[in-house]
Amino acid sequence: xxxxxxxxxxxxxxxxxxxxxxxxxxxxxxxxxxxxxxxxxxxxxxxxxxxxxxxxxxxxxxxxxxxxxxxxxxxxxxxxxxxxxxxxxxxxxxxxxxxxxxxxxxxxxxxxxxxxxxxxxxxxxxxxxxxxxxxxxxxxxxxxxxxxxxxxxxxxxxxxxxxxxxxxxxxxxxxxxxxxxxxxxxxxxxxxxxx
Amino acid sequence: xxxxxxxxxxxxxxxxxxxxxxxxxxxxxxxxxxxxxxxxxxxxxxxxxxxxxxxxxxxxxxxxxxxxxxxxxxxxxxxxxxxxxxxxxxxxxxxxxxxxxxxxxxxxxxxxxxxxxxxxxxxxxxxxxxxxxxxxxxxxxxxxxxxxxxxxxxxxxxxxxxxxxxxxxxxxxxxxxxxxxxxxxxxxxxxxxxxxxxxxxxxxxxxxxxxxxxxxxxxxxxxxxxxxxxxxxxxxxxxxxxxxxxxxxxxxxxxxxxxxxxxxxxxxxxxxxxxxxxxxxxxxxxxxxxxxxxxxxxxxxxxxxxxxxxxxxxxxxxxxxxxxxxxxxxxxxxxxxxxxxxxxxxxxxxxxxxxxxxxxxxxxxxxxxxxxxxxxxxxxxxxxxxxxxxxxxxxxxxxxxxxxxxxxxxxxxxxxxxxxxxxxxxxxxxxxxxxxxxxxxxxxxxxxxxxxxxxxxxxxxxxxxxxxx
Ligand code: SF4
Numbered sequence: 001x002x003x004x005x006x007x008x009x010x011x012x013x014x015x016x017x018x019x020x021x022x023x024x025x026x027x028x029x030x031x032x033x034x035x036x037x038x039x040x041x042x043x044x045x046x047x048x049x050x051x052x053x054x055x056x057x058x059x060x061x062x063x064x065x066x067x068x069x070x071x072x073x074x075x076x077x078x079x080x081x082x083x084x085x086x087x088x089x090x091x092x093x094x095x096x097x098x099x100x101x102x103x104x105x106x107x108x109x110x111x112x113x114x115x116x117x118x119x120x121x122x123x124x125x126x127x128x129x130x131x132x133x134x135x136x137x138x139x140x141x142x143x144x145x146x147x148x149x150x151x152x153x154x155x156x157x158x159x160x161x162x163x164x165x166x167x168x169x170x171x172x173x174x175x176x177x178x179x180x181x182x183x184x185x186x187x188x189x190x191x192x193x194x195x
Numbered sequence: 196x197x198x199x200x201x202x203x204x205x206x207x208x209x210x211x212x213x214x215x216x217x218x219x220x221x222x223x224x225x226x227x228x229x230x231x232x233x234x235x236x237x238x239x240x241x242x243x244x245x246x247x248x249x250x251x252x253x254x255x256x257x258x259x260x261x262x263x264x265x266x267x268x269x270x271x272x273x274x275x276x277x278x279x280x281x282x283x284x285x286x287x288x289x290x291x292x293x294x295x296x297x298x299x300x301x302x303x304x305x306x307x308x309x310x311x312x313x314x315x316x317x318x319x320x321x322x323x324x325x326x327x328x329x330x331x332x333x334x335x336x337x338x339x340x341x342x343x344x345x346x347x348x349x350x351x352x353x354x355x356x357x358x359x360x361x362x363x364x365x366x367x368x369x370x371x372x373x374x375x376x377x378x379x380x381x382x383x384x385x386x387x388x389x390x391x392x393x394x395x396x397x398x399x400x401x402x403x404x405x406x407x408x409x410x411x412x413x414x415x416x417x418x419x420x421x422x423x424x425x426x427x428x429x430x431x432x433x434x435x436x437x438x439x440x441x442x443x444x445x446x447x448x449x450x451x452x453x454x455x456x457x458x459x460x461x462x463x464x465x466x467x468x469x470x471x472x473x474x475x476x477x478x479x480x481x482x483x484x485x486x487x488x489x490x491x492x493x494x495x496x497x498x499x500x501x502x503x504x505x506x507x508x509x510x511x512x513x514x515x516x517x518x519x520x521x522x523x524x525x526x527x528x529x530x531x532x533x534x535x536x537x538x539x540x541x542x543x544x545x546x547x548x549x550x551x552x553x554x555x556x557x558x559x560x561x562x563x564x565x566x567x568x569x570x571x572x573x574x575x576x577x578x579x580x581x582x583x584x585x586x587x588x589x590x591x592x593x594x595x596x597x598x599x600x601x602x603x604x605x606x607x608x609x610x611x612x613x614x615x616x617x618x619x620x621x622x623x624x625x626x627x628x629x630x631x632x633x634x635x636x637x638x639x640x641x642x643x644x645x646x647x648x649x650x651x652x653x654x655x656x657x658x659x660x661x662x663x664x
Contacts, residue, residue, distance in 0.1 A: 016515075017508055018387060018487055022626040027607045031259065031272040033233035033279050035340075045628050050614060074508060076388040079421060079487075080626060082323040083231065084339035105357075105391060105423050106323060106337050113341035162355065164216050175341070176244070179349045182211050182219060186247075186351055189210045189221055 001115035003172035007096050007142040009069035012059055013133030017074030021107065024078065024086040038085055039092030064137040070097040072129050077118075078107025087116045097142050099149065101126050112165045115172060117144060119159045128155075144170060197462035200428050201359045201394045204334045204459065208317050210351055217353040223316040225346050226302050227254035227289065229280040230607070231321030235344035236283040247350045249288040253311055256280060256294050257301045259607050262570050262597035265294055273608070287347075298441075300573020300599045303327040303541035307411060308575055310440025314429040314456035319346055324541050324623065326417040329426030330410035331433055332459055334394065336424040357423045358468040360393040364401040366475040371657035373551070374409035375543060375621070375640035377401065378416040379481035379491050381473055387489040390422025393469065396461060397427050401475035407436040408547045415542045416623050419488040428460035482528050482653050483625050483638040485516035490625075491638065492528065494655045500524045519627055520635050521615065528653050533637070535618035536567035536648040537630070538594075540604035543621035543641050544572030549580050552621075552645035553588045555659055561593035562651030568595040568610070570602040594648070606630045619647040 029041040046058050054061050071090065077100040078086060087110045090098065096116065101123045103111075111118040119142065121129070132138045132151070141150045144166065149157040168175065198206075211219040232254070239246070246252065259273045268274040277294070284291035292298040298305055303324050306312040312328040318335035319325060321343040328335035342352055364377060382389070395417050397410075405413070410427050417425025434453045437443050444452045483491035484498045490513075492499070498517065501510040501524060517524065522531070538544065538552050549571065561567045569589050571577035577599055580586060586596045603610040604622040606629070612618045614633025621644050622629075625636040637653070646656040 017512060020487065020624075020626045022605075022624070022629055026628055026632070027605050030230050030607065031270070031276050033237070033276055035234045035237075045632055050633060076391070076421065079387060080323065080624065082321055082325075082337035082339055084234075084321075084341060087339075102388065102391060104388075104421060106339060110339035110341065113339060162217070164353070174242075175353070176242070176345050176348050179219070179345065179351060179353070182349075182351075185211045185219065186221070186349060190350075193221075 001113070001172050004096055004115050004117050004169050005144045007069050008139065009067070010065060010137045010139045011070045011072050011099070011129060011133045012065040012068040012095070013130045014059055014071060014073040015130055015134065018076045018079055019073050020080035021078060021083050021086045022080055025083065025089045030083060030085055035088055036092060038089035039094065042089040042093040067094070069095055070099065070140065070142065071095045072099045072126060072133060074126065075101045075123070077103050079104040082106045084110045084114070087111045087114045091116050099126060099129065112168065113175065115169060117142070117169060119149065121149065121157050121159055125157050197465040199359055199396060199461040199465040199467060200332055200426065200459050201334065201396060204315055204317065205356060207315070217355040219351050220317060220354045222319050222346050222350055222352060223251060224311055224318045225252045226306055226318065226320035226325070227252060227280070227343070228258055228302050228320070228322065229256050229276045230258045231340050232283065232343055233276060233279045234340045235321070235347060236287065238344040239347060244348045246287040246289065246347045251350060252289045252347070253306070254280060254284050254289050255292040255299055255302050255305060258601045258605065260294055260600040261608050262600050262602045262610060265598060269609070297574055300575065301541045301544065301601055303415065304545060304572035304576065307331065307407070308440070308573060310437055310443035313437065313443060313452070314433060315459050319352065323418045324415050326422070326425045327411050327415040327541055329414040329417065329424050330407060331437070332426055332429035332456065334424055334426065337418065358393045360390060360395045360422070360469040360471070361467040362395050362397050363470065363472045364397065364399040364475050365472060366400060367404065368401055368475045368478065371642070371660050372478050372480060373640040373642065374405055374412040376478050376481045377475070378413045379483065379488065379638060380478040382416065382420050382489045383481070383491045384473060385420065385471055387419060387487050388421040389471070390417060390420040393422050395420065395422045395425040396467070397425060398461070402427060403430065406547065407432060408545045411545070412542055416488065419623055429456045430460065480643050480656055481639060482643065484520060484522060484528065485513070486519055486625060486627050488623065488625060488638060490516055494528055494643070494653060496528060498522050498524055498526045498528070529655065530652065532564070532617070532652045533619050533647055534565060534616040535612050536565055536644050537570070537603040537618055537620040537622065538568070538641055538644055539570030539572065539602050540622035541572065542623040544570060544576065546576050546579050548621065548641040549576070549585050552641040553585045555642050555645035555656060556592040556594070556649055557588050559592055559649045561648045565648050565651050567593065567648040568597055568603065570597045570610070571599045573599050603630055606634070612636070619644040619653065
């Protein structure tokens with residue numbers, strides 16, 4: 001996966017809570033056997049109506065956010081299924097960061113394995129970002145090394161992240177390659193089980 | 196020190212631990228299906244890695260499979276995904292119950308049925324409803340495709356130790372109230388993110404009185420409560436269910452295993468990070484009215500009013516949900532008409548579920564404006580149901596009787612609810628579009644869904660059952 005540290009971009013304010021994985025990527029797009037090409041289907045049924053027309057007032061169709069790399073939403077983002085197609089589609093669409101007050105566990109884990117940075121801020125901080133973002137396209141700078149999100153107006157938020165995942169994201173490490181270094185531990189665990 | 200079952204199983208599976216890192220956890224059983232595995236196998240191939248323990252893997256095809264005309268998968272992309280799983284299992288030596296295999300079924304139904312699921316195991320699958328297997332006292336959770344690849348390659352996962360939560364259901368259930376109603380009531384009461392970061396243990400008299408199949412229904416929907424996993428301490432009910440199943444130890448070895456399993460149960464006086472409680476007698480048959488599983492109420496109740504909620508975001512969420520669902524605030528649940536009934540899914544498509552539904556509909560007819568289907572959870576369930584004559588009861592009432600698979604639970608195959616139509620469903624997710632773009636899903640128990648099929652609207656199944664006993 002690609003290393004990630006600094007991202008500067010206008011935010012895309014998605015004013016919803018409990019955004020579930022069925023909305024992020026609908027099941028009809030899960031049949032592919034590749035990891036790529038899912039971006040075009042991100043939030044498909046919110047972006048496009050039943051007749052195939054763009055839904056005008058959906059944020060992803062708003063010109064101002066076209067090149068955004070940072071998605072912001074309310075609590076419990078990514079709840080529902082384990083489909084990794086969800087972070088794949090978010091990344092493939094062009095986002096590198098998702099900011100929310102909380103994330104569903106499996107989705108959060110899946111982000112870490114793909115170099116998509118999930119940032120947890122307080123409810124009030126996220127509400128502030130959303131309110132600003134909805135009013136006028138507002139940009140922020142995300143810095144993983146420093147664990148900060150800084151608004152271009154100077155407003156500074158800090159976030160916590162597990163140091164293990166932080167290292168992995170900063171370096172873009174392949175977790176399997178890391179684990180293989182523990183082969184002796186795995187083998188002796190198996191030995192003990194057999195005994 | 197007294198330990199709960201979650202801590203016991205976790206501690207037994209630590210391969211490596213170091214401060215500041217998640218634990219490296221050994222995985223005893225890895226279940227696979229066609230949708231979340233192809234990219235993992237491809238990853239192995241690209242990195243020239245092997246499957247470390249194919250003997251600890253078991254695969255089946257369920258999400259995408261047709262539930263009629265099995266030989267002709269119309270969708271070429273779906274067909275390719277199914278063929279890919281066959282090729283991958285052949286290449287890497289992984290046991291597979293493919294579409295023609297007698298053991299085929301929804302992955303979370305066949306694991307327990309075959310006795311692959313056992314107390315004390317760590318079980319993973321690229322599927323969030325892996326929590327189902329927790330009914331046996333196993334730590335079982337859903338993982339993403341990268342983690343599938345990680346487990347295939349190393350038989351381990353890096354996992355931060357989750358917090359533990361006890362959800363205690365005190366007292367006894369009332370007449371006609373089922374396991375599905377318990378879990379829907381818990382989620383409605385405590386919210387769909389109540390369990391985030393936790394593994395839940397379900398305890399209390401009402402849980403102890405459940406059969407294994409009912410316990411699976413409860414644990415299945417732990418993920419809908421946001422939990423990493425849900426489980427129930429093993430007891431004699433657990434042991435009796437497993438005895439004689441295909442993959443459990445036999446004879447003396449079984450007795451030995453059973454003793455170990457029972458010893459895993461939570462110790463008297465053990466602690467949890469969080470404890471919540473609900474009284475069984477406050478639960479009635481449940482129906483969801485909204486677009487996530489916490490948006491539900493007892494059948495005697497009505498769709499809530501925005502004024503019932505304190506926070507602006509909850510009011511807003513209610514309004515959005517009701518627009519999607521085509522419902523009015525305050526509408527009595529029994530006034531809602533339906534067009535579809537789906538009895539199926541890993542939540543409620545086991546033999547006891549089909550029995551419960553068939554009892555309600557026996558000798559009656561499906562309402563003329565309703566299309567109703569039964570999709571047994573596995574080929575074994577289907578065969579057993581047919582031996583008991585349940586298929587005949589469903590067919591006589593006007594239900595369709597299908598082959599096993601996930602089917603209308605997520606509508607990846609041809610079983611789709613049309614836009615704007617309403618479905619009484621025994622599955623586990625009522626998210627927007629879950630059963631088809633624009634489709635409206637209402638979650639409930641098999642008995643409630645069966646009763647709705649007859650009435651053409653939601654009814655309190657207890658009224659129908661009262662005349663049966
Ligand atoms: S039945 Fe539904 S919830 Fe269960 S595994 Fe299949 S798609 Fe997932």
